[in-house]
Amino acid sequence: MPGIPPYDTNNIFSxxxxxxLPCHMVYEDEHSMAFMDLMPQSEGHTLVIPKAPSRNLLDADPTTFMWLMPAVQKIAKAVKRAFHADGIRVVQFNEPGAGQTVFHLHFHVIPVYEGVELKPHAGKPMDGGHLSQNAEKIREALKFIS
Known part of the structure; x- marks a missing residue:
């Protein structure tokens, strides 16, 4: 697609x-993977990515979404359950002007609570032990999600 740089096979998600590179994995299937965001905006902030190399929504093969969106939905349900959230925010950025910083297609699944603002998505990473505990909560909740 004109104007979109090529996929970088050395991006962090690749x-x-x-x-x-390690991650705090919560889910994996043939086409997708989900793991904890290192700088969460809320407890349980999880990323869902396709295994297919896609820079973002603008260059992804449309069939990628056939497999990816059910995984996003499954993770959203599990995160909501695991963290007793009032709701779930699903966010996806495309290109630097929209805030994309990692150039591999990914969806942020963020638990939200009424009256509670999200933390900024910057700063230092959350403690690995804490991320590991959050990942375990989501894996447990996935047992109840079809």
């Missing part, structure tokens, strides 16, 4: 998919 490296996670290849097992070169």
């Amino acid at each position: 490296r996670i998919l290849r097992g070169e």
Whole structure:
């Protein structure tokens, strides 16, 4: 597609998919993976990515969404259950002007609570032990999600 740079096979999510970098995994299937965001805006903030190399929504093969969106929905249900959230915000950014900083298609699944503002998505990463505990809560909740 004109105007969209090529996919960078060394982006952080591509490296996670290849097992070169660790993550706090909560879900994986043939087409997608979900893991904890290192700088969560809310307890339980999870990322869902396709395994197919896609820079973002603008260059993804449309069939990618056939497999990815059910995973996003499954993770959203599990996160809502695990963290007793009032709602779930699903966010996806495309290109730097829209706030995309990692150039591999991904969806943010963020639990939200009435009257509670989200934290900024910046700063230092959350403690790994805490992220691991949150990942376990979501894995447990997934047992109840069809």
